[in-house]
Amino acid sequence: MRDNQYQKFVLSSVSMVPYYINYILGLIIGVPLFFIYSETGFRYLGTFGLIFTFFVFAAIMLLVIKLFMTKTIVIYFDQVFLYIEQRKKETKKYKKSEIFGFYSYDYERVEKSFISIQIKLNNGNNISITDTSTSQTIDKEKAKLLRRFLITAKKELNFSLVNKNSLRSIQKLGSCWYSKVK
Numbered sequence: 001m002r003d004n005q006y007q008k009f010v011l012s013s014v015s016m017v018p019y020y021i022n023y024i025l026g027l028i029i030g031v032p033l034f035f036i037y038s039e040t041g042f043r044y045l046g047t048f049g050l051i052f053t054f055f056v057f058a059a060i061m062l063l064v065i066k067l068f069m070t071k072t073i074v075i076y077f078d079q080v081f082l083y084i085e086q087r088k089k090e091t092k093k094y095k096k097s098e099i100f101g102f103y104s105y106d107y108e109r110v111e112k113s114f115i116s117i118q119i120k121l122n123n124g125n126n127i128s129i130t131d132t133s134t135s136q137t138i139d140k141e142k143a144k145l146l147r148r149f150l151i152t153a154k155k156e157l158n159f160s161l162v163n164k165n166s167l168r169s170i171q172k173l174g175s176c177w178y179s180k181v182k
Helices: 020-069 138-156 166-171
Strands: 010-016 070-078 081-087 090-095 099-104 116-121 126-131 160-164 176-179
Touching: 070 138, 081 176, 099 138, 138 176
Parallel strands: none
Antiparallel strands: 010 070, 010 126, 070 081, 081 090, 099 116, 099 176, 116 126, 160 176
8 A cells, every 4th residue: 555645634633532531531630629729728818719720720631631632643545444543653444334424513514623523433432533722713724624534534435414413513522423324
């Protein structure tokens, strides 16, 4: 297989862990921090100490996400497989026939640069790719890349838009379900 033969999509600053891990991580860091503050800090620092504790919590969360959970991945297709390259030497491949469908934003119709892709496999496993940036501004180049990725993924997997899940859009996750039409 020649690497330059297939169109590669480089997605930077993404997390490959499921979205609910961020909530669990927040609880693991936040609950002890606020418990310690309520036991000792409130007597000495008052309400301003609570605000300070919140900023410390936010800084710790952003630092943990940035240092330990953020990576750059490369996604590409060939005739049989979907490849996800996390590091130069760590490449996972999945048969196209094993992919049941995926959730994503509708990057074709809406210009959006926030990455939220969840690929569901026939064996019940999920591959989550979520953006770690919190910026609300739209990066035009990233939006074009995501649009090209969605068009390519739909073509390579023979998928089309089946329905939209409004509950996922409330959670800031890709709400469009792409799969084979039955």
